Amino acid sequence: METVTVQKYNLDEEQEKKEIVRHYRALLRALKPRLKKGDRELVRTAFEMAAEAHRDMRRKSGEPYILHPLAVAQITVEEIGLGVRSAICALLHDTVEDTEVTLEDVEREFGTEIAHIVDGLTKISTVIDSNTSTMQAENFKKILLTLADDPRVILIKLADRLHNMRTLDSMSREKQLKISSETVFIYAPLAHRLGLYTIKSELEDLAMKYTEQDKYREIARRLKETKRERTRYINEFIKPIKEVLQEEGFNFEMIGRPKSIHSIWNKIKTKGVQFEEVYDLFAIRIILDSAVEKEKADCWKVYSIITDFYHPSPERTRDWLSNPKSNGYEALHVTVMGPSGKWVEVQIRSKRMNDYAEKGVAAHWRYKEGNSTVQESKFEQWFSQIREILNSPDSNTLDFLADFKSNLFTEEIYVYTPKGDLKILPVGSTALDFAYSIHSAVGNKCIGAKVNYKLVPLSHKLRSGDQVEIITSNKQKPSEDWLNIVLTAKAKSKIKDALKEEKRKVAMDGKEILERKLEHVKASASQYNINELVQFYKQPSPLDLYYQIAVKNIDLKELKSFHVLGDKLEPPKPVKVVEPVVDEALHKQPSKKDAELIIFGESSDKIAYKLANCCRPIPGDDVFGFITASEGLKIHRTNCPNAAQLLAHYGHRVVKTKWVKNREISFLTGLKIVGMDDVGVIHKITNIISGELRINIAGLTIESKEGLFEGLIKVFVHDKDELEELFERLKALDGIQSISRLED
Numbered sequence: 001m002e003t004v005t006v007q008k009y010n011l012d013e014e015q016e017k018k019e020i021v022r023h024y025r026a027l028l029r030a031l032k033p034r035l036k037k038g039d040r041e042l043v044r045t046a047f048e049m050a051a052e053a054h055r056d057m058r059r060k061s062g063e064p065y066i067l068h069p070l071a072v073a074q075i076t077v078e079e080i081g082l083g084v085r086s087a088i089c090a091l092l093h094d095t096v097e098d099t100e101v102t103l104e105d106v107e108r109e110f111g112t113e114i115a116h117i118v119d120g121l122t123k124i125s126t127v128i129d130s131n132t133s134t135m136q137a138e139n140f141k142k143i144l145l146t147l148a149d150d151p152r153v154i155l156i157k158l159a160d161r162l163h164n165m166r167t168l169d170s171m172s173r174e175k176q177l178k179i180s181s182e183t184v185f186i187y188a189p190l191a192h193r194l195g196l197y198t199i200k201s202e203l204e205d206l207a208m209k210y211t212e213q214d215k216y217r218e219i220a221r222r223l224k225e226t227k228r229e230r231t232r233y234i235n236e237f238i239k240p241i242k243e244v245l246q247e248e249g250f251n252f253e254m255i256g257r258p259k260s261i262h263s264i265w266n267k268i269k270t271k272g273v274q275f276e277e278v279y280d281l282f283a284i285r286i287i288l289d290s291a292v293e294k295e296k297a298d299c300w301k302v303y304s305i306i307t308d309f310y311h312p313s314p315e316r317t318r319d320w321l322s323n324p325k326s327n328g329y330e331a332l333h334v335t336v337m338g339p340s341g342k343w344v345e346v347q348i349r350s351k352r353m354n355d356y357a358e359k360g361v362a363a364h365w366r367y368k369e370g371n372s373t374v375q376e377s378k379f380e381q382w383f384s385q386i387r388e389i390l391n392s393p394d395s396n397t398l399d400f401l402a403d404f405k406s407n408l409f410t411e412e413i414y415v416y417t418p419k420g421d422l423k424i425l426p427v428g429s430t431a432l433d434f435a436y437s438i439h440s441a442v443g444n445k446c447i448g449a450k451v452n453y454k455l456v457p458l459s460h461k462l463r464s465g466d467q468v469e470i471i472t473s474n475k476q477k478p479s480e481d482w483l484n485i486v487l488t489a490k491a492k493s494k495i496k497d498a499l500k501e502e503k504r505k506v507a508m509d510g511k512e513i514l515e516r517k518l519e520h521v522k523a524s525a526s527q528y529n530i531n532e533l534v535q536f537y538k539q540p541s542p543l544d545l546y547y548q549i550a551v552k553n554i555d556l557k558e559l560k561s562f563h564v565l566g567d568k569l570e571p572p573k574p575v576k577v578v579e580p581v582v583d584e585a586l587h588k589q590p591s592k593k594d595a596e597l598i599i600f601g602e603s604s605d606k607i608a609y610k611l612a613n614c615c616r617p618i619p620g621d622d623v624f625g626f627i628t629a630s631e632g633l634k635i636h637r638t639n640c641p642n643a644a645q646l647l648a649h650y651g652h653r654v655v656k657t658k659w660v661k662n663r664e665i666s667f668l669t670g671l672k673i674v675g676m677d678d679v680g681v682i683h684k685i686t687n688i689i690s691g692e693l694r695i696n697i698a699g700l701t702i703e704s705k706e707g708l709f710e711g712l713i714k715v716f717v718h719d720k721d722e723l724e725e726l727f728e729r730l731k732a733l734d735g736i737q738s739i740s741r742l743e744d
C-alpha cells in the first residue's frame with residue numbers, strides 16, 4: 001500500500017475534480033467495445049465506491065489517491081487486455097485493505113466473482129510488505145497460489161505494480177530500492193512467464209532506473225543520440241521487403257524497435273562488450289492481418305520473401321508456429337544478415353499471435369471462442385504444475401523459490417509419452433525429470449528410460465520430439481545424487497521429500513540404538529540428555545544425530561566418558577588435540593593464496609576452490625568452475641577431457657571463471673618430451689628449465705629406447721605464458737621431436 005500524506009500540490013479542488021473525471025472517461029473509452037448491457041452502470045458504481053472510500057487519501061506525490069486505481073484499471077484494460085470485470089476489480093483493489101469498504105460490501109454490490117478477486121488482491125498486498133528473504137519467498141509462494149486460483153488476480157497485481165513503478169519518483173530512496181528489487185525479483189519473471197513481454201521489459205527498465213541510475217541514464221542518453229542512425233538503417237532494411245509484401249497483397253504492419261535499456265545493459269555486462277557493439281541490436285516485427293486458417297502459411301510466405309533478400313542464419317530460426325511456448329507465445333523468428341553485415345532479427349506473426357505476445361495469458365479471455373484450445377490447455381498444464389508443487393507439504397520455501405525462479409525463464413522442449421501425450425519441460429530436462437512429470441511415484445521408482453525405443457540412463461538429456469517410456473522397479477529409491485540429475489522444480493521437491501522420508505525411517509533405527517545405549521549407562525532418553533549429545537557430536541538436530549548413529553558415522557563410544565548424575569548426562573571435559581604440523585614446503589602447490597587467483601563471473605568476490613587433477617589448469621588457461629557435490633568448486637580447463645561431459649550434463653553447476661595475475665604462486669604441471677637420445681640431452685633440458693628460465697623442477701624421468709628418449713618432466717610454473725616460453729625454448733633444442741602438455 002501507499003503511504004498517505006497530506007502534502008499539498010498545485011491543483012485546486014475544481015481542477016482536481018476535472019482531472020479525475022478525465023481519467024474516468026478515458027477508462028470508459030478503453031472499455032467501450034466490450035461494454036454489454038448494464039456494464040456501464042457497474043463500472044460507474046465501482047468508480048464511485050472507490051472514489052468515496054479513498055476521498056481523503058492522497059498519494060506521495062500529492063495527487064488524489066483515486067487516480068491510482070483509475071490508472072491501474074486503465075492498464076488492466078489497455079495494456080493487459082482484460083475486460084469489464086477486471087477493470088472493476090482494479091478500481092476496487094485497494095479499498096478493502098485501506099478503507100472502510102468491506103469484502104461484504106463488494107460482494108453485495110458486485111457478486112462473488114469480483115469479491116473473490118478483490119479478496120485475492122487484498123491478501124497479496126498484505127503479505128508483500130516485508131524485508132527478509134524467507135518472507136519474500138513465502139510471499140512469492142502465496143502470490144503463486146492466488147495465481148493458480150484465478151490468474152486475473154496476478155494480472156491486476158501486475159498492473160498495480162506497473163503503475164507504482166511508473167510513479168516511483170515521489171517515493172523515498174529507500175522505498176524506491178526496495179520496490180525496484182522486489183519488482184525484478186518477483187514481478188518481472190512472472191510477467192515473462194505469463195507472456196507479458198512488453199510489461200516485463202518496462203518493469204525491468206523502470207527498476208534499473210532506480211537500482212542503477214547512472215548506467216540507466218547513460219544508456220538512455222546514448223540511445224537517444226543514435227536514434228536517427230538506427231531509424232535510417234531500419235528503413236533501409238525494410239524497404240525492399242515492404243515493396244514485395246505490398247505487391248503480394250499482404251495487409252501488414254512493420255515495426256522496428258531497439259532492445260530495452262535493461263537488456264542492452266545485460267548484454268554489456270554479461271558479454272563484456274561496449275555500448276557501440278550492442279546499441280544497434282533491434283528486432284523488426286512484421287504483423288500480418290491474416291485469417292486464422294491462413295496465418296501460419298502466410299508467416300512462412302513472408303519468411304521466404306525476407307530470405308530472398310537477406311541470408312538467414314539457420315541455427316537462429318525459431319519456429320514457434322508449430323510448437324508454441326507454454327506461455328502461449330506463437331511466432332516465427334528468423335535472424336538474417338542485413339545491409340553492412342549486421343545481424344537483424346525479424347519476428348513474423350499474425351495480429352492474433354501479436355495479441356498473445358503482448359497480452360499473454362490475458363488474451364485468452366478474448367479469444368476464448370476462437371481456436372485457442374491448445375493455448376488454454378498449455379496454461380492449464382502450467383497452472384496445475386504450480387498447484388502441485390505448492391501443495392507438496394513441507395518443501396523448503398527458499399529451495400522451492402530458487403528452483404521455481406530458474407524455471408520461470410527457461411526455454412522449453414516438447415516430449416511425448418508412449419501414448420503420444422505431450423509434456424512440456426524446460427530445456428536440459430532429463431529422463432528422470434520426465435518420470436517425475438508423470439507422477440512422483442513413477443519418478444521415485446524410475447531406473448531408466450527408453451527414448452525413441454533406445455535404452456538410456458536416468459540422466460539422459462531429452463530433446464524436443466523425443467518419445468519417452470519410463471522403466472520402473474519396485475526396488476528403486478531416490479538418492480541424494482538424483483538432485484544433480486534433475487532440472488525441474490517439481491522433480492527436485494519430490495526427490496527432497498522422498499529423501500527426507502527415507503532419512504526419517506533410517507533415523508528411527510538410530511534412535512533405538514541410542515535409547516539402548518543410554519539405558520546401559522543408566523541415563524534416561526530425556527530431551528535434556530539428547531540435546532547434550534546433539535551438542536557434543538555437533539549435529540544440527542536430534543534427527544540428524546539418530547541418522548548418523550543409524551548409518552554408523554557415530555558409534556557412541558564416547559558415551560562411556562560421560563558422567564551420569566542422577567539420570568542426567570554430563571559431557572567429559574574437552575581434551576586439547578595437537579594438530580600435526582604440515583610442512584608447507586611440501587605443499588608448494590597453491591594453498592592459502594588460492595582464493596586470490598580466480599574470479600568468478602562478474603563479481604570480484606573471492607571464493608575458495610580446488611584445481612582439478614584431471615587437467616591441472618594453470619593461470620592463463622581457459623577455465624571454468626564446476627560445483628562438485630562433495631569438494632566444492634573445482635577449476636577445469638575448458639579443453640579438459642571431462643569438460644564436455646560436465647558442461648553438457650551439469651550446465652547449471654558451471655561457474656564462469658577467469659584468472660587474475662599473481663606472480664607469487666606457482667602451479668604444478670607436466671610435460672612430455674620426445675627426441676633423439678643424445679649424450680647430455682638431460683643436461684641441456686634441465687639447464688634451460690632451471691638454469692635459464694629459473695623454473696623449479698618437481699620431478700623428471702627419462703627413458704631411452706632404440707635411439708629415442710621419452711622424458712616426463714614435472715615443473716612449477718606461474719602461468720601459461722611461462723609454460724609456453726618453456727615450450728619454445730625446449731623445441732629449439734637440437735633433436736627434439738615433440739613436446740606436449742601432460743593431461744594427467
Ligand code: MN
Nearest residue numbers: 068093094160
Ligand atoms: Mn495499488
